[in-house]
Amino acid sequence: MMVLAYALGPTMGLVFLEPVALIGLVAPFVLLALGLRRQESREVYLGTTRLLSAQEAGEAGARKRSLPAWLVAAAIATALGVLALAKPGYEGAPPQGVVVELVVDQSPSMYLPLQAQGAATPATRRIDAAWEAFGRWADGHEADITGGVYVTTGAGDPVPWQDVPVPDEPETAAPEVLWQAHDAASTVWITDRGVDDQDRGSAGLFASGGEAIPGPVSVGAQGEIYWKADGTSEFREVSGQGQGQAGVVRLDPDVPRVLRDLAGVWADVRGMRLEMSEGAGDEPELWVGMASTGAPPEPSPGTGGTGSTSVRVGRDGWEADVSLSGSEGAAPRLGDGWGPWLLDPAGQALVTMAPGQVELGFADFQGQPSDEAAFAVSWIGLFDRARLSPNRVVEPSERRAAGSAVAIPPSEPAVLEAPGAAALRDQQAERAAALRALLAGAAALAGLVALVLLVLRK
Amino acid sequence: MTDDSRRSRRAPLPSPGVEFSPELIRRFGAFASRLANARENEDVGTKRALRGEGQEFVGHRPYRPGEDLRQLDWQLLARLDRPFVRIQRSSVSESWVVVLDTSASMGIGEPGKLQSAAEAAAASISLGLRLGASVKLVWMDPSGDLRTVGVRRASELRKLLAALEALRVHGDGHSGGLEALLEGPKAAVPDLVRREGGAGRVLLFGDFIDVDRLSLLRTLGGRRRVHLGQVLSPEEWRPSSSVTWLNPETGERRSATSGDAEGVGEYHQRLDRFLEGWAAHARTHAMAHAAWSSADPFERYLPELLR
Incomplete structure (x- = not known):
């Protein structure tokens, strides 16, 4: 009885998970009907019927139509068995909503206007248009599922999509997203140009599209290179205060000489002006300096515990020995926008970068790097990545037209269960299992009774 | 009698004839x-109703202790020195x-x-x-x-x-x-x-x-x-x-x-x-x-x- 009470406790939401099996409920009725029909139709000759006569007369016609008990028990067993096979269970709690993972393209083109200047409509950024398209889908989907649409943009918990702001433009030019790495049924891509179908399998896609946006692709002291919508470019002299000034690269005087020379060449090629830290106070597009605060980095094994130490470091195909000594050996900054670029063998950061800044945690190079060309390309790449984007300067590839708008919903957003749903589901699963066991046991018992009655009858 | 017995056309009898394989x-x-054979053996020394007006000799078999000595074939005993009884059956x-x-x-x-x-x-x-x-x-x-x-x-x-x-x-x-x-x-x-x-x-x-x-x-x-x-x-x-x-x-x-x-x-x-x-x-x-x-x-x- 306790099992019965437990199994039938929450009758609300009781459903059959295999309702097709309920067709089998016809079986016991057919069984009983056949039993009645057989009882009516089977005639057996009996020469000794006169031995019944007196008894029959005594019964005075008190006839009744009854089925054999074994048949009734068999019908009950069949009905209970069919109910068990239909898998009674419970409807789960409705989900709270769906979760999609947003992958947002933050390359410079996303922050360009949707249309070229001079159009009648106000300027709308491509990222805003794509975001709005995603919002329209989310609104409609929330109505369809009577639940919420939640998003994640990383490892954090899902939040309502309305609470997620449009990402600000990064201080440094963000690279294009490697879309294939994020192709999942519950993922939504937000970008400006349609992604090739070969790269997109099941992810949703909301692309703003957009016209080609003419503008400067490089700025120097004498003028700028202006990219036009037809794909050509021209040099334009700029005049007036504040116009045509080259960007500034500022170096700490303690920066190793080899890097100072490299930065000079790099700045010259980029049309930038190199200043030492004592220079005039223009806001630099890139600052390269020495770490001066914090604890000195732990010496690596085998490099000695005090005084000047040397470690072998490298990346991008080059290797070089660097010295750690005195105050120049302080640890460069990490966190709060700072990320490591070069590590020592023990995993300590020796060079870190932030938008517009590079900080060194070693005193100098000892000897020549193993591969000078690779060394130069590697450091120039660092300078390029760390350099703040000059105003209005965007690469030609980003200025190209992005085509038409695309809106493809995600194929299968992940279900977000309501709080406590898992516990409720477990409880319901236990109750359903108990109910099924009860039905199956009762069916077996009824079947056994039917068998015993049948044997006893013979 | 108030039962539902009734007379109507009925199925043929299931086994109306005889067949010997x-x-x-x-x-x-x-x-x-x-x-x-059992009867013939039992006839020796007993009066059975089956026996009628005459008896027909059908053979001999060894004498068993306790049987009626009148059934003993004395001539055969003398000749063979072994007791045999006569087997007869009803004629x-x-x-x-x-x-x-x-x-x-x-x-x-x-x-x-x-x-x-x-x-x-x-x-x-x-x-x-x-x-x-x-x-x-x-x-x-x-x-x-x-x-x-x-x-x-x-x-x-x-x-x-x-x-x-x-x-x-x-x-x-x-x-x-x-x-x-x-x-x-x-x-x-x-x-x-x-x-x-x-x-x-x-x-x-x-x-x-x-x-x-x-x-x-x-x-x-x-x-x-x-x-x-x-x-x-x-x-x-x-x-x-x-x-x-x-x-x-x-x-x-x-x-x-x-x-x-x-x-x-x-x-x-x-x-x-x-x-x-x-x-x-x-x-x-x-x-x-x-x-x-x-x-x-x-x-x-x-x-x-x-x-």
Whole structure:
């Protein structure tokens, strides 16, 4: 009885998970009907019927139509068995909503206007248009599922999509997203140009599209290179205060000489002006300096515990020995926008970068790097990545037209269960299992009774 | 009676005829030989009713301690110095009358009651001929005419077996029953018994459902030996509780519900009283009696019936 009470406790939401099996409920009725029909139709000759006569007369016609008990028990067993096979269970709690993972393209083109200047409509950024398209889908989907649409943009918990702001433009030019790495049924891509179908399998896609946006692709002291919508470019002299000034690269005087020379060449090629830290106070597009605060980095094994130490470091195909000594050996900054670029063998950061800044945690190079060309390309790449984007300067590839708008919903957003749903589901699963066991046991018992009655009858 | 019994068109009787397979005929012969040999052995030193006016010498066998010394062959003892007894059997003087019930109630059961009765009759006739008796088979054909076939020699057994195989039960009513053969306008058995100068044995095979015991006694009473072979179908021995019972002779139906467990129990009591009544009647009047199911082989019950 306790099992019965437990199994039938929450009758609300009781459903059959295999309702097709309920067709089998016809079986016991057919069984009983056949039993009645057989009882009516089977005639057996009996020469000794006169031995019944007196008894029959005594019964005075008190006839009744009854089925054999074994048949009734068999019908009950069949009905209970069919109910068990239909898998009674419970409807789960409705989900709270769906979760999609947003992958947002933050390359410079996303922050360009949707249309070229001079159009009648106000300027709308491509990222805003794509975001709005995603919002329209989310609104409609929330109505369809009577639940919420939640998003994640990383490892954090899902939040309502309305609470997620449009990402600000990064201080440094963000690279294009490697879309294939994020192709999942519950993922939504937000970008400006349609992604090739070969790269997109099941992810949703909301692309703003957009016209080609003419503008400067490089700025120097004498003028700028202006990219036009037809794909050509021209040099334009700029005049007036504040116009045509080259960007500034500022170096700490303690920066190793080899890097100072490299930065000079790099700045010259980029049309930038190199200043030492004592220079005039223009806001630099890139600052390269020495770490001066914090604890000195732990010496690596085998490099000695005090005084000047040397470690072998490298990346991008080059290797070089660097010295750690005195105050120049302080640890460069990490966190709060700072990320490591070069590590020592023990995993300590020796060079870190932030938008517009590079900080060194070693005193100098000892000897020549193993591969000078690779060394130069590697450091120039660092300078390029760390350099703040000059105003209005965007690469030609980003200025190209992005085509038409695309809106493809995600194929299968992940279900977000309501709080406590898992516990409720477990409880319901236990109750359903108990109910099924009860039905199956009762069916077996009824079947056994039917068998015993049948044997006893013979 | 207010039950739902009714008369209407009914299904044909399941076992209206008789069929003897070669194997069955072989069994008749084997049975007769075995029983006849046993009789011959038992005849030595005992007075048996089977023996009639004369004794026929059939051979010798070694003497067994305790046997009647009058049966000892003294000449053989003197010649061989070993004791042998003479084996004799009844001579041809006895006549048997075998009567078969062919009423509709004999056409039921699987195997059929008529089949079982015919097998018992055939085995008995084989024994009788083996023992030297003359045998007359009596029955009533479906048209209501009395039919008899008589043989005197074992070589004529085929003739009787053919007659038995030709038996058919009557379609309806009580015609062809033992009662009609024993009493009434077409009763032929009393005349046959008397005309044969006093039949030594009368064997009746049927279900005896509608036979009056007193009329049987009036007709067959006397010095002759009477054997009552009573055959019932398996369903009559153990009726099902969930069927409609159908009287083969009247077509009367009994509803299925009348055969519930309690009703079946009552039936068994009545059946026991019915059979015990015939058994007691037979004992009282020195008749042999055996009741069996039509599913039983004749070798099981016939030795006791023919003692």
